[in-house]
Amino acid sequence: MTPQTIQRSPWYFLPTMVLIAGCIVAIVNFGLxxxxxxxxxxxxxxxxxxxxxYSFAIALQNLVWxxxxxxxxxxxxxxxxxxxxxxxxxxxxxxxxxxxYADGPLVLHLSAGLLVGTGVALSSFGxxxxxxxxxxxxxxxSWAFGLATASGSLGQFIFSPIAxxxxxxxxxxTALLVLAASSLLIIPFALPxxxxxxxxxxxxxxxxxxxxxxxxxxxxxxxxxLLLASGFFVCGFQLAFITVHLPPFxxxxxxxxEFAGFSMGLIGLFNVIGSYTSGIIGGRGKKRFPLxxxxxxxxxxxxxxxxxxxxxxxTVMFTAALGLLWLSTVPLTMGLVTVMxxxxxxxxxxGFVFLSHQIGSFLGVWxxxxxxxxxxxxDFVWWMSVALGLFAAIVHFPIREQxxxxxxxx
Amino acid sequence: xxxxxxxxVITLFVVVVSLWLVAxxxxxxxxxxxxxxxxxxxxxxxxxxxxNIAFASIVNAGAKPVRETAFGxxxxxxGDEAGTAGKLEAQGAxxxxxxxxxxxxVAGCIxxxxxxxxxxxxx
Numbered sequence: 001m002t003p004q005t006i007q008r009s010p011w012y013f014l015p016t017m018v019l020i021a022g023c024i025v026a027i028v029n030f031g032l033x034x035x036x037x038x039x040x041x042x043x044x045x046x047x048x049x050x051x052x053x054y055s056f057a058i059a060l061q062n063l064v065w066x067x068x069x070x071x072x073x074x075x076x077x078x079x080x081x082x083x084x085x086x087x088x089x090x091x092x093x094x095x096x097x098x099x100x101y102a103d104g105p106l107v108l109h110l111s112a113g114l115l116v117g118t119g120v121a122l123s124s125f126g127x128x129x130x131x132x133x134x135x136x137x138x139x140x141x142s143w144a145f146g147l148a149t150a151s152g153s154l155g156q157f158i159f160s161p162i163a164x165x166x167x168x169x170x171x172x173x174t175a176l177l178v179l180a181a182s183s184l185l186i187i188p189f190a191l192p193x194x195x196x197x198x199x200x201x202x203x204x205x206x207x208x209x210x211x212x213x214x215x216x217x218x219x220x221x222x223x224x225x226l227l228l229a230s231g232f233f234v235c236g237f238q239l240a241f242i243t244v245h246l247p248p249f250x251x252x253x254x255x256x257x258e259f260a261g262f263s264m265g266l267i268g269l270f271n272v273i274g275s276y277t278s279g280i281i282g283g284r285g286k287k288r289f290p291l292x293x294x295x296x297x298x299x300x301x302x303x304x305x306x307x308x309x310x311x312x313x314x315t316v317m318f319t320a321a322l323g324l325l326w327l328s329t330v331p332l333t334m335g336l337v338t339v340m341x342x343x344x345x346x347x348x349x350x351g352f353v354f355l356s357h358q359i360g361s362f363l364g365v366w367x368x369x370x371x372x373x374x375x376x377x378x379d380f381v382w383w384m385s386v387a388l389g390l391f392a393a394i395v396h397f398p399i400r401e402q403x404x405x406x407x408x409x410x
Numbered sequence: 411x412x413x414x415x416x417x418x419v420i421t422l423f424v425v426v427v428s429l430w431l432v433a434x435x436x437x438x439x440x441x442x443x444x445x446x447x448x449x450x451x452x453x454x455x456x457x458x459x460x461x462n463i464a465f466a467s468i469v470n471a472g473a474k475p476v477r478e479t480a481f482g483x484x485x486x487x488x489g490d491e492a493g494t495a496g497k498l499e500a501q502g503a504x505x506x507x508x509x510x511x512x513x514x515x516v517a518g519c520i521x522x523x524x525x526x527x528x529x530x531x532x533x
Contacts, residue, residue: 023426137413160512161434165434
């Protein structure tokens with residue numbers, strides 16, 4: 001899709017509208033997902049289920065989200081992002097509303113796990129970024145990726161208190177139904193992406209003539225692609241470990257739950273700034289160097305946090321710094337996929353890189369708990385995170401930041 | 411074709427956050443407690459009130475302070491007797507709210523705005 005095409009199009013295809021739509025979709029998608037932890041206590045207490053029942057549903061959701069992301073990407077690359085986003089919104093709404101009527105663990109696992117996981121994948125900001133990547137001119141691409149990621153972060157920041165307030169004011173059943181209805185907001189805001197919609201995957205000017213299967217096979221044959229995916233695995237490991245295990249770690253060091261919650265909120269706030277800034281930086285030069293620097297800085301910040309006395313001040317400084325480095329890897333990683341493979345199959349290939357991120361997330365959460373049980377402390381996993389950060393900083397250096405020959409213009 | 415820049419992003423995020431504040435204020439209104447309420451609740455006083463005066467008001471209303479926030483005018487309290495919310499307001503509290511599962515500091519700041527508006531318009 002060229003800027004000229006947009007110029008001839010209706011108002012809702014104008015660049016400003018496309019960007020607003022992308023931001024709203026990212027805010028709603030990421031925001032809604034971040035509220036589900038708030039339903040743990042009310043749902044399990046209402047049904048008198050063990051916490052494990054709800055936890056398993058959310059774990060399943062994360063797994064389905066990871067597995068479905070490349071599938072969603074492939075569908076978006078073939079049928080256009082708008083159709084996939086709309087389908088995702090409907091599945092998301094169906095999953096959230098069915099959670100309300102789950103009278104047994106199986107229905108909960110199918111709704112909160114399978115349906116919501118699929119809905120999240122199909123309406124995620126990865127699909128939005130792929131659409132933006134095709135619509136915006138190359139010099140604005142990284143900035144747009146940063147904007148979409150920052151919007152997702154903002155969604156996390158603003159939706160949680162709203163959901164918490166609704167649960168308290170109207171009860172969890174009503175809150176879930178309102179959130180389910182909110183997910184349908186994605187539908188009207190997906191429509192501007194019809195500007196790049198196609199019924200079949202079309203080869204655009206300057207893009208590869210490979211089929212999707214060939215493109216996936218060729219990408220997996222590229223060392224740079226594997227290095228990028230392994231780096232993103234580390235991102236998932238670190239973020240998921242910290243999200244789940246930082247509050248209990250802080251509690252062990254005398255930091256109150258309220259202050260831990262405030263600190264986690266700081267991560268979200270600074271994440272908006274970090275993601276947007278990294279998009280700007282990615283547009284100004286090589287992407288692998290800032291990406292390496294982000295992982296290196298994560299290791300430095302983690303090390304300082306671990307070796308210095310843990311106080312409220314050090315916690316605030318740690319979470320603020322970590323927030324700046326939180327999802328700032330996303331625009332640069334997406335940008336590298338685009339540089340190496342072009343835009344035709346970017347959603348699919350980014351989906352596979354994201355799958356690696358989700359496997360890292362699973363291991364980060366699981367090993368965090370498992371090794372805590374073994375060693376009686378989080379120290380081992382913290383230092384493992386530091387080492388993985390250094391590993392990720394190193395593996396991005398050899399990435400060949402140029403179009404792969406087989407993906408060059410046909 | 412001119413693509414928007416940083417000013418667009420700032421405007422968009424300011425609009426989103428403003429809408430969020432409106433939604434949060436509406437939720438706080440729905441979470442406001444009637445005078446006869448008791449139990450764990452969030453109580454907000456006039457910003458700038460001396461921390462000790464706020465503490466004394468809570469005790470005088472027959473409630474127990476549970477958590478003090480970063481600001482001395484926002485407290486989480488426990489009142490076992492019916493009518494604790496009304497007694498707190500009689501002691502000078504701007505308003506009492508359900509104890510929401512979010513940071514009381516954030517909830518309290520929005521609650522102050524809600525209390526000011528509802529008191530001004532007699533809601």
